[in-house]
Amino acid sequence: MDNVKLAVVYYSMGGTNYQLARWAEEGAKEAGAEVRVLKVPELAPQSSIEKNPVWKAHVEETKEVPVATLNDLEWADAIIFSTPTRYGVMSSQMKQFIDLTGGLWARGKTVNKVVSAMSSAQNPHGGQEATILSLYTVMCHWGAIIVPPGYTDSAIFGAGGNPYGTSVTVGQDGKMIEDVRSAVKHQAIRTVTVAQWVQKGNQ
Amino acid sequence: MDNVKLAVVYYSMGGTNYQLARWAEEGAKEAGAEVRVLKVPELAPQSSIEKNPVWKAHVEETKEVPVATLNDLEWADAIIFSTPTRYGVMSSQMKQFIDLTGGLWARGKTVNKVVSAMSSAQNPHGGQEATILSLYTVMCHWGAIIVPPGYTDSAIFGAGGNPYGTSVTVGQDGKMIEDVRSAVKHQAIRTVTVAQWVQKGNQ
Amino acid sequence: MDNVKLAVVYYSMGGTNYQLARWAEEGAKEAGAEVRVLKVPELAPQSSIEKNPVWKAHVEETKEVPVATLNDLEWADAIIFSTPTRYGVMSSQMKQFIDLTGGLWARGKTVNKVVSAMSSAQNPHGGQEATILSLYTVMCHWGAIIVPPGYTDSAIFGAGGNPYGTSVTVGQDGKMIEDVRSAVKHQAIRTVTVAQWVQKGNQ
Amino acid sequence: MDNVKLAVVYYSMGGTNYQLARWAEEGAKEAGAEVRVLKVPELAPQSSIEKNPVWKAHVEETKEVPVATLNDLEWADAIIFSTPTRYGVMSSQMKQFIDLTGGLWARGKTVNKVVSAMSSAQNPHGGQEATILSLYTVMCHWGAIIVPPGYTDSAIFGAGGNPYGTSVTVGQDGKMIEDVRSAVKHQAIRTVTVAQWVQKGNQ
Numbered sequence: 038m039d040n041v042k043l044a045v046v047y048y049s050m051g052g053t054n055y056q057l058a059r060w061a062e063e064g065a066k067e068a069g070a071e072v073r074v075l076k077v078p079e080l081a082p083q084s085s086i087e088k089n090p091v092w093k094a095h096v097e098e099t100k101e102v103p104v105a106t107l108n109d110l111e112w113a114d115a116i117i118f119s120t121p122t123r124y125g126v127m128s129s130q131m132k133q134f135i136d137l138t139g140g141l142w143a144r145g146k147t148v149n150k151v152v153s154a155m156s157s158a159q160n161p162h163g164g165q166e167a168t169i170l171s172l173y174t175v176m177c178h179w180g181a182i183i184v185p186p187g188y189t190d191s192a193i194f195g196a197g198g199n200p201y202g203t204s205v206t207v208g209q210d211g212k213m214i215e216d217v218r219s220a221v222k223h224q225a226i227r228t229v230t231v232a233q234w235v236q237k238g239n240q
Numbered sequence: 241m242d243n244v245k246l247a248v249v250y251y252s253m254g255g256t257n258y259q260l261a262r263w264a265e266e267g268a269k270e271a272g273a274e275v276r277v278l279k280v281p282e283l284a285p286q287s288s289i290e291k292n293p294v295w296k297a298h299v300e301e302t303k304e305v306p307v308a309t310l311n312d313l314e315w316a317d318a319i320i321f322s323t324p325t326r327y328g329v330m331s332s333q334m335k336q337f338i339d340l341t342g343g344l345w346a347r348g349k350t351v352n353k354v355v356s357a358m359s360s361a362q363n364p365h366g367g368q369e370a371t372i373l374s375l376y377t378v379m380c381h382w383g384a385i386i387v388p389p390g391y392t393d394s395a396i397f398g399a400g401g402n403p404y405g406t407s408v409t410v411g412q413d414g415k416m417i418e419d420v421r422s423a424v425k426h427q428a429i430r431t432v433t434v435a436q437w438v439q440k441g442n443q
Numbered sequence: 444m445d446n447v448k449l450a451v452v453y454y455s456m457g458g459t460n461y462q463l464a465r466w467a468e469e470g471a472k473e474a475g476a477e478v479r480v481l482k483v484p485e486l487a488p489q490s491s492i493e494k495n496p497v498w499k500a501h502v503e504e505t506k507e508v509p510v511a512t513l514n515d516l517e518w519a520d521a522i523i524f525s526t527p528t529r530y531g532v533m534s535s536q537m538k539q540f541i542d543l544t545g546g547l548w549a550r551g552k553t554v555n556k557v558v559s560a561m562s563s564a565q566n567p568h569g570g571q572e573a574t575i576l577s578l579y580t581v582m583c584h585w586g587a588i589i590v591p592p593g594y595t596d597s598a599i600f601g602a603g604g605n606p607y608g609t610s611v612t613v614g615q616d617g618k619m620i621e622d623v624r625s626a627v628k629h630q631a632i633r634t635v636t637v638a639q640w641v642q643k644g645n646q
Numbered sequence: 647m648d649n650v651k652l653a654v655v656y657y658s659m660g661g662t663n664y665q666l667a668r669w670a671e672e673g674a675k676e677a678g679a680e681v682r683v684l685k686v687p688e689l690a691p692q693s694s695i696e697k698n699p700v701w702k703a704h705v706e707e708t709k710e711v712p713v714a715t716l717n718d719l720e721w722a723d724a725i726i727f728s729t730p731t732r733y734g735v736m737s738s739q740m741k742q743f744i745d746l747t748g749g750l751w752a753r754g755k756t757v758n759k760v761v762s763a764m765s766s767a768q769n770p771h772g773g774q775e776a777t778i779l780s781l782y783t784v785m786c787h788w789g790a791i792i793v794p795p796g797y798t799d800s801a802i803f804g805a806g807g808n809p810y811g812t813s814v815t816v817g818q819d820g821k822m823i824e825d826v827r828s829a830v831k832h833q834a835i836r837t838v839t840v841a842q843w844v845q846k847g848n849q
Contacts (some may be wrong), residue, residue, distance in 0.1 A: 067764050080689065080742055124787040125572075125606070126735060126780055129745045131739035133689055148392050149434075160604020165606075166531075166572035171735055173386070174373060178403045178733040180390020182434060183376070187383020189351050198566020200381045200531070201573075208753050231352075231385060231438070236435025283486065283539055327584040328775075328809070329532060329577055336486055336535035363807020369734075369775035370580050374532055377573050381530040390717075401769025403734070404776075442598045554798050555840075576783060579792070584809045586796020588840060589782070593789020595757050606787045635790060637758075637844070644843025 041232040043070040043225070044113035046105045047120065048077050048130045051211050052095045053157045054119040055102075057203065057221050061155070064222030068229040070115070074210030075105035077134035084186050091211055106140055107133060115151040115232035116181075117225060118172050121207075122156055126171040135175055147179035149239070151232040153186070153224055154202045157213075161197075165204035171199070184231045186224045196220030244435040246273040246428070247316035249308050249324065251280050251333045254414050255298045256360045257322040258305075260406065260424055264320050264358070267425030271432040273318070278308035280337035284365045294414060308337060310344055318354040318435035319384075320428060321375050324410075325359055325367030329374045338378055350382035352442070354435040356389070356427055357405045360416075364400075368407035376404070387434045400421030445538040447638040449631070450519035452511045453526065454483050454536045457617050458501045459527040459563045460554050461508075463609065463627050467523050467561070470628030474635040476521070481511035483540035497617060511540060511545055521557040521638035522587075523631060524598075527613075528562055528570030532577040541581055553585035555645070557638040559592070559630055560608040563619075571610035579607070590637045592630045602626030650841040652679040652834070653722035655714045655738045656729065657686050660820050661704045662766045663728040664711075666812065666830050670764070671725050673831030677838040679724070684714035686743035700820060703821045714743060716750055723761040724841035725790075726834060727781050730816075731765055731773030735780040744784055755786035758848070760841035762795070762833055766822075770806075774813035782810070793840045795833045805829030 043065045049055040055076070064070045076099060079086070088091050089137040103109075110116065120131040127135075141147050173183050186193055187200045196203055196217040203221045206214040246268045258279070279302060282289070289295050306312075313319065323334040323421045330338075333424040344350055359371040376386050389396055390403045399406055399420040406424045409417040449471045461482070467479045482505060485492070490564050492498050506550040509515075516522065526537040533541075547553055562574040592599055593606045602623040603607055609627045612620040653676045653811045658664040664685070671681045685708060688695070695701050712718075719725065729740040736744075750756055765777040782792050795802055796809045805812055805826040814825040 075341035077781070123741070123745045124784040126741065126784055129738050129742035132732070132735065132741045136732045136738045142391075145392075148390060158604075160600065160606075161567055162571050162603045162605030162607075163608055164572070164606075164783075164787065165568050166570070167576060170373075170377060170380075170573065171780055173376065173380075174404075174773075174780070175733040175735055177373075177376075177388035178390060178773065180388070180392045180403070183386035183388070185383070185386070187351060187381060188345075189348075189383045194566065197568045198564075199568030200383070200566075200570075201377075201568075204568055234441025235434070235437050237441040238439075245498075326538070326542045327581040329538065329581055332535050332539035335529070335532065335538045339529045339535045361807075363803065363809075364770055365579075365774050365806045365808030365810075365813055367584065367775070367809075368771050369773070370779060370784075374577055374580070375777065377577070378530040378532055381570065397769065400771045402771030403769075403773075404771075407771055548797075551798075554796060576779075576786075579782065579786075580779060580810075583779075583782075583794035584796060586794070586798045586809070589792035589794070591786035591789070591792070593757060593787060594751075595754075595789045606789070607783075640844050640847025641840070643847040644845075 040237060041070045041114045041229050043072045043115045045072060045074045045117045046077060048128050048141055049095060050092045053207050053213060054121055055099055057155050060218050060221040061225040062237055063142045063223030065229050068226040070229040073109055074102060075109055076102050077105050077130050079135060080130050081102050107138060110138060111146050116227050117153050117228055119155040120168060122158040122168040123159055125167035126169055127165035144177060147181060149177060149235060150181045151184055151228060151235055152176050152181045153184050153228040156204045158209055159207050161206050164232055165199060166201055169201040182235060184228050186227060189227060190223040192219035192223045243295030244273045244317045244432050244439060245315055246275045246318045246432055247312050248277045248320045249277060249280060251331050253295050256408060256410050256416060257324055258302055260322045260358050263421050264428040268432045271429040273432040276312055277305060278312055280308050280333050280382055283333050283336060308388050310341060313341060313344060314349050316382040317439055319430050320356050320431055323371060325361040325371040328367035328370040330371055344352060345382060350384060352438060353382060353384045354431060354438055355379050355384045356387050356431040359407045360410055362410050364409050368402060369404055370436040372404040385438060387431050389430060392430060393426040395422035395426045447476045447520045447635050448518055449478045449521045449635055450515050451480045451523045452483060454534050455501060456498045459611060459613050459619060460527055461505055463525045463561050466624050466627040467631040470631030472633045474632040476635040479515055480508060481515055482508050483511050483536050486536050486539060490555050513544060516544060516547060517552050520642055521634050523559050523634055525561040526574060528564040528574040530582050531570035531573035533574055548585060553587060555641060556587045557590055557634060557641055558584060558587045559572060559590050559634040562610045563613050567612050571605060572607055575607040588641060590634050592633055594608060595633060596629040598625035598629045650679045650723045650838050650845060651721055652670045652681045652724045652838055653718050654681060654683045654726045657737050658704060659701050660722050662816050662822060663730055664708055666728045666764050666800040669827050669830040670834040673740035673834030674838050678796060679838040682718055683711060684718055685711050686714050686739050689739050689742060719747060719750055720755050720781060723845055724837050726837055728764040729777060731767040731777040734773035734776040736777055747764055751788060756790060759788060759790045760793055760837060760844055761785050761790045762793050762837040766816055767770060768816050770815050774808060778810040791844060792836050795836060798836060799832040801832050
């Protein structure tokens with residue numbers, strides 16, 4: 038049987054969700070998955086990025102990260118989404134990428150993707166829950182199989198106990214406040230594990 | 241390998257969600273599942289029921305239907321919930337039943353249940369979507385595997401195209417307006433199928 | 444012009460939401476409101492309460508607090524709800540109380556109530572956002588005017604920055620972890636202030 | 647006292663949400679408001695629009711409609727949003743426009759805007775509720791005052807009974823299936839009326 042193919046699809050301005058994506062990759066690889074870490078296309082003009090040193094540096098740092106495509110989604114057995122909150126809903130960059138999947142959707146290629154999501158916010162309760170739930174609403178339309186972490190590992194409690202998906206608070210200095218690495222890895226392992234079940238069962 | 245064990249847990253005053261539950265049972269049995277159709281405990285006093293002829297008749301008609309217990313939830317590999325909307329959120333009877341599962345939850349017995357949900361309302365957009373989504377929020381806390389129907393079958397379009405779960409509008413006369421039987425059956429078959437994958441993969 | 448009449452309707456097992464309700468009362472009175480702090484009816488049997496010393500003590504401590512009635516809701520110009528999370532949705536006790544307002548609703552008596560909500564959870568991201576949003580979904584059905592705090596005061600940032608409503612994390616010892624008193628008071632003042640506008644404008 | 651200033655901010659590919667916006671304008675003007683109907687910027691490349699005759703025709707037809715700006719939001723006392731669903735959440739075009747309001751938000755200029763929302767979908771339950779609720783989640787972050795229609799007028803029942811906001815189903819031929827004009831007008835009048843109360847009370 039093939040390894041599970043996992044796409045970790047993220048949007049990041051300052052590097053937080055990129056880091057979450059990398060930790061997810063780490064966990065998923067330990068669980069035997071083939072992993073692609075992929076950034077969604079940027080909507081902001083280059084001039085906006087240039088004005089913000091942190092943003093600019095992050096864009097520079099991740100210029101080798103491939104941009105997510107519809108082919109990646111079709112390729113994937115499982116997808117983990119990671120997006121900062123924007124007013125309690127996924128960022129417009131993530132939404133735009135998802136909105137363009139109508140063709141895949143119409144051909145039934147989004148069905149049974151095993152999915153999970155992560156988020157970040159500047160305030161502890163600044164949309165960390167609601168943002169992930171907005172992604173799961175979308176995933177229902179896909180006919181995906183949604184695998185939230187719940188409280189399936191003690192690492193989740195240490196990371197703030199978000200049962201919808203791992204989330205993290207970003208301080209004024211741009212650094213993560215909680216230590217969520219173990220929770221992210223667990224979430225990725227869990228997602229890959231369920232995808233293995235689906236793959237094996239569905240043969 | 242054992243057959244998948246499916247609990248169809250419903251709340252019904254006038255019979256709509258009971259009927260949805262029976263159709264789910266029908267589909268699930270065709271898919272080879274062992275099925276228990278179970279009603280959640282009533283919170284209303286008998287005196288309220290007595291005053292409402294439709295309600296009273298339904299309670300009478302379903303007096304042989306077993307009341308859902310925590311043992312049923314522990315027994316089940318998969319659970320389909322069916323609840324009328326009450327202001328866009330599941331009915332208090334359903335919520336109360338779920339709120340009492342803390343012991344199961346603490347022992348990890350809610351993890352990896354394969355779940356799906358259905359709803360009804362008196363208006364076409366009177367909470368049919370939101371009610372199901374409120375159940376999925378709860379299911380994240382359980383560490384369940386959420387299997388919405390999406391648009392995985394043409395029957396769904398005929399039933400109003402609710403990707404979160406089958407829903408139906410109840411007319412002034414208490415009868416269902418849309419013909420949702422095929423959509424319910426499909427949702428049940430899909431839920432059982434994914435539960436089979438999880439069961440087989442997870443051995 | 445009459446003072447704004449505010450009902451603070453809460454459910455509490457261990458005292459957290461009762462305390463939030465009292466702080467809301469404090470803020471609302473400073474803003475000139477007439478306030479009723481009201482508990483929703485308990486659904487649990489006395490035997491369950493007896494087995495839990497903290498719960499029992501809280502029930503004892505608050506036995507003089509009036510139980511919320513439909514008359515209180517009709518009386519009120521504004522309502523603040525406070526409920527612990529139960530799996531990311533309001534507690535069944537709160538839901539049951541609200542589900543019984545169908546008569547008020549049918550007579551148009553829930554329209555234009557100025558409402559806001561608060562919550563608590565044992566994990567920082569254990570439903571603090573989602574629980575409040577579940578209440579706002581319900582409030583849409585009422586035709587209420589929903590007044591979330593947003594980020595309208597610096598106290599909100601200190602309390603975890605929940606824009607949906609004040610929320611608090613309850614530690615293993617049953618004590619609140621964040622200091623949310625100022626945020627609760629601000630939320631109450633804001634709710635009363637908007638209710639004053641509605642009252643004055645609507646004359 | 648000045649008239650209430652209402653911005654009706656919409657995204658439309660085929661004309662449905664544009665029509666909803668125009669009906670909202672009609673109602674709002676009857677209620678004495680000064681109204682701006684505004685489209686959010688398009689994210690799709692011109693080449694995509696060119697390939698779709700309906701889309702192209704709509705873009706052509708509405709080329710004189712002003713594009714919404716941050717100044718419009720600052721100007722407005724009240725805002726009605728109208729967006730097609732995209733997988734149960736507002737369209738990325740609408741989200742992108744809203745995501746760019748961070749500067750307004752930081753200066754407190756989104757506080758106390760009186761807001762309401764409308765949506766459309768191709769299936770009766772294809773996100774008509776969830777899309778509007780996603781907008782209200784965002785509005786909480788703004789510190790807005792949310793005014794859903796609830797069931798405050800009989801026209802709402804005729805339009806499908808969506809208490810979150812008026813929504814409409816678009817048939818295969820691109821035409822609206824339900825007659826929602828009266829419901830939209832009512833929603834606009836209600837929004838303007840509450841905005842008048844806030845304006846008058848807040849002087």
